[in-house]
Amino acid sequence: MNQESSLWSDAWRRLLANRAALAGGVILLILVFLAIFAPWIAPHSYSYQNLELGAQPPSSEFLLGTDTLGRDLFSRILYGARVSLLVGFVATSVALVIGVSWGIVAGYFGGRIDSVMMRIVDVLYGLPFIIFIILLMVIFGRNIWLLFGAIGAVEWLTMARIVRGQVLTVKTQEYVLAAQAMGVSNIQMFRKHIYPNILGPIAVYATLTIPQVMLLEAFLSFLGLGIQPPMSSWGTLIRYGVESMEEYSWLLIYPGLTFTITLFALNFFGDGLRDALDPKISSD
Amino acid sequence: MLKVILKRIAIAIPVILIVASLTFFLVRMAPGGPFDAEKVVPPQVMKNLNAVYNLDAPLIIQYRDYMLNLIQGDFGPSFRYPGRSVTEMIFTGLPVTFELAFYAIIVAMIIGSLAGVIAAVRRNTLLDYVPMTIAMIGICMPTFLLGPLLVLYFGIYLEALPVSGWDSLPGDKILPSITLGAAYAAYIARLSRGGMLETLSQDYIRTARAKGLPEYQVIIKHALQGGLVPVVSFLGPAVAGLIGGSFVVETIFQIPGLGRFYVEAAFNRDYTMILGTTIFFSTLIIFFNLLSDIAVLLMNPRARSQT
Numbered sequence: 180m181n182q183e184s185s186l187w188s189d190a191w192r193r194l195l196a197n198r199a200a201l202a203g204g205v206i207l208l209i210l211v212f213l214a215i216f217a218p219w220i221a222p223h224s225y226s227y228q229n230l231e232l233g234a235q236p237p238s239s240e241f242l243l244g245t246d247t248l249g250r251d252l253f254s255r256i257l258y259g260a261r262v263s264l265l266v267g268f269v270a271t272s273v274a275l276v277i278g279v280s281w282g283i284v285a286g287y288f289g290g291r292i293d294s295v296m297m298r299i300v301d302v303l304y305g306l307p308f309i310i311f312i313i314l315l316m317v318i319f320g321r322n323i324w325l326l327f328g329a330i331g332a333v334e335w336l337t338m339a340r341i342v343r344g345q346v347l348t349v350k351t352q353e354y355v356l357a358a359q360a361m362g363v364s365n366i367q368m369f370r371k372h373i374y375p376n377i378l379g380p381i382a383v384y385a386t387l388t389i390p391q392v393m394l395l396e397a398f399l400s401f402l403g404l405g406i407q408p409p410m411s412s413w414g415t416l417i418r419y420g421v422e423s424m425e426e427y428s429w430l431l432i433y434p435g436l437t438f439t440i441t442l443f444a445l446n447f448f449g450d451g452l453r454d455a456l457d458p459k460i461s462s463d
Numbered sequence: 464m465l466k467v468i469l470k471r472i473a474i475a476i477p478v479i480l481i482v483a484s485l486t487f488f489l490v491r492m493a494p495g496g497p498f499d500a501e502k503v504v505p506p507q508v509m510k511n512l513n514a515v516y517n518l519d520a521p522l523i524i525q526y527r528d529y530m531l532n533l534i535q536g537d538f539g540p541s542f543r544y545p546g547r548s549v550t551e552m553i554f555t556g557l558p559v560t561f562e563l564a565f566y567a568i569i570v571a572m573i574i575g576s577l578a579g580v581i582a583a584v585r586r587n588t589l590l591d592y593v594p595m596t597i598a599m600i601g602i603c604m605p606t607f608l609l610g611p612l613l614v615l616y617f618g619i620y621l622e623a624l625p626v627s628g629w630d631s632l633p634g635d636k637i638l639p640s641i642t643l644g645a646a647y648a649a650y651i652a653r654l655s656r657g658g659m660l661e662t663l664s665q666d667y668i669r670t671a672r673a674k675g676l677p678e679y680q681v682i683i684k685h686a687l688q689g690g691l692v693p694v695v696s697f698l699g700p701a702v703a704g705l706i707g708g709s710f711v712v713e714t715i716f717q718i719p720g721l722g723r724f725y726v727e728a729a730f731n732r733d734y735t736m737i738l739g740t741t742i743f744f745s746t747l748i749i750f751f752n753l754l755s756d757i758a759v760l761l762m763n764p765r766a767r768s769q770t
Contacts (some may be wrong), residue, residue: 294721301479304700307748309707310725317729317737318493394605401607402710402726414607421611421715425619433690435608442603 190379193455199450206444214260221258223251226409236429240423245432247423252430255411256437262412263438266327266396267389267445273331274392275385278338279377284337286346287373297343300336308333309395315407316404326405329397334388349376379456386449390442397438413438475749478654482745483533487526490738509520517733538739543731549739556721559629563639563712563720564705568625568698575651582652583659583690584682594652601649606708610642610715627717639716643708649702651694661691699755703748 188286208420211446237244243252269338312329315435319325349355355372363371393413399405400414401421408415413434513519520528532539538549578594585591617638618626625635662668663686671681709722718722722741728736 302474304476304752306482307703307706307745309703310744313725313729314489314737314741317732318489366663390603397605398607398711402714402729404726404729417608417611421607423617424611428615431611431615435612439604439608442605443599446599446603458643 190455194451195453197454199447200455203447203451206440207237207448209320210260210441210444211264213257214264217254217257217261221251221254223254226250236427244429245428246419246430247427252416252433255416256413256434259413259416260437261409262323262406262416263393263396263441266330266412267393269327270331270334270392270396271385271388273328274334274338274388275381277332278335279381280286281335281339281344282342282344283346283373283377287350287369289347289350289449293343297340300339304336309398312395312399313402313404316399322448323410325404326396328401329393334392334395338381338384338388341384342377345377345380346373349373383449383453383456386445386452390445390449393438393445413441429440464760471753471756475753479746479749480530480733482749483530483742484526486738486745490734491522491525493732493734525732533742538743539735541568541733542729542735543733549736552736553721553739553743554722556719556724559718560706560709560713560720560722563629563636563643563709563718566636566640567643567647567705567708568641568701571647571651572690572694574644575648576655576691578648579652579655579657579694580659580682580687580690583656583663586660591656595656598649598652601645602653604645606642606646607711607715609645610638610712613638614715629716629718629720636717639712639718642715643705643712646708647704650697650701654693654697655691658693659686662686662689664705665689682691688762692759696755696759698758699752702751706744706748 193205222242228250229245235245243256244250245251245256281296281300285293312326312333315325315329330453349372352372355368358368358372396405396412397414397417400412401418403418406412406415416434417438424431510519518525536550538553541547541549543551544552578598582591582594612686614626617624624638626638627633628635629639630636668681668685671685672678676684706722709720710726712718713720713723714726724736725740725744727733728740743763
């Protein structure tokens with residue numbers, strides 16, 4: 180028990196020492212806070228249209244200006260954060276559940292089960308999932324939960340590989356073999372030895388999956404195949420921004436900036452977490 | 464060696480068939496027929512329409528006919544544009560998309576590997592930090608944001624480059640190619656830096672240096688082959704990303720390529736077009752993954768004996 184807690188506190192210390200990761204983490208915390216409390220923080224309604232106030236440049240009344248339909252851009256970015264971050268977390272969780280269970284089963288049982296399961300992963304890797312998600316969106320309508328599920332269902336492959344590799348490594352350690360020889364049950368073995376050892380890589384990879392998932396959602400929304408109005412994610416905001424960027428460039432620049440900063444923060448935080456949990460692998 | 468390659472090909476063919484079948488049935492699962500959303504048509508017309516598009520046959524017969532036509536390269540008629548076949552539309556858009564992807568890859572390879580190799584050789588100097596920071600920005604900045612920003616700056620603010628079309632104005636290929644290639648340049652820079660760093664620490668590089676070869680020869684003759692393996696194995700999967708990227712870039716720059724056709728088909732619910740292009744893209748991606756696997760086998764002698 181002592182051993183375990185000192186591993187985590189070591190990692191924590193290394194994370195705090197990494198400025199970029201720390202900054203990323205703080206930005207993320209602020210964003211999550213803003214997203215959760217958007218209804219109370221947003222100065223205006225995100226859907227209320229006032230055509231007389233259409234396309235106002237940023238001012239003290241409308242911090243980041245208004246869009247062509249007179250909706251406050253700042254409020255829309257806040258609400259967009261809810262959708263974008265929600266996609267990030269939900270889809271990543273879906274990927275996590277599938278990938279981790281797949282990897283553990285393959286790695287733990289090994290042999291034929293392992294080779295069949297990993298062959299399936301290999302084959303799936305070669306498939307054009309972006310196209311499949313678009314296909315699903317077209318066929319089943321643009322339902323946001325379907326979107327979350329579909330994105331999650333395609334992002335689990337790498338997770339399965341990482342977890343399997345980790346399980347395989349742990350499985351051949353001497354203390355695990357010793358435990359096996361003493362007749363420890365599968366469940367006990369998993370709880371005591373496998374689980375604590377795969378937690379780190381899972382945490383790291385989950386953090387790095389979130390930005391990928393958010394990019395995928397924004398990509399679909401940008402093409403008009405993702406989130407539908409009046410709801411908006413950052414991807415849809417960028418889409419509208421592009422439509423009117425010639426006259427009203429702020430409509431593109433602020434949502435774009437928010438999105439890029441968020442992706443930056445997530446990537447830096449994820450890289451920092453990886454370095455902190457596994458100092459052997461550096462960022463290159 | 465040949466056996467390994469043949470084995471890979473043998474796996475790829477059933478995968479393509481499975482993908483094609485899966486897509487076929489998925490599209491058939493779509494609620495409503497392809498003509499439902501349109502204006503109400505008399506039953507007789509509907510019947511004729513269904514007969515023309517082979518929709519009155521049992522599903523399994525439709526499937527058989529579709530697959531048989533597919534093998535002969537016939538993707539059937541378009542639902543949305545009567546008189547045009549999906550095959551014809553694919554081959555109208557394809558050359559444009561290929562050209563765009565080709566330029567993008569050239570841009571990415573040249574900028575990316577140059578930056579990566581220099582960064583690895585001059586590790587921990589300004590020549591390492593600056594390109595790698597730019598690469599990080601390149602990875603975080605999505606194509607659909609970079610494209611419009613380039614349009615805004617070079618097209619609208621500087622008025623230096625055309626911002627739409629393909630082959631109609633001089634220089635109209637520059638911005639799309641850079642937009643599509645930028646993210647890959649960034650990835651390739653990181654991959655080639657990592658690969659070069661690892662290769663440069665190998666024993667045979669030390670030997671090459673020890674026998675007195677000048678540093679540039681060590682790098683060009685000995686390190687590059689090993690150091691660029693990660694880049695080559697990335698190029699296959701990159702094709703999938705390039706296709707996705709072409710959807711965005713062709714939409715932004717209004718390029719009449721296959722990517723834009725696909726997005727339009729998705730909007731118009733042109734089911735046969737979606738079906739055809741999905742199968743086509745999948746085959747393309749599987750094919751390029753195969754190519755890059757084989758290329759990696761040829762470049763890396765150690766991988767040959769493993770599989």
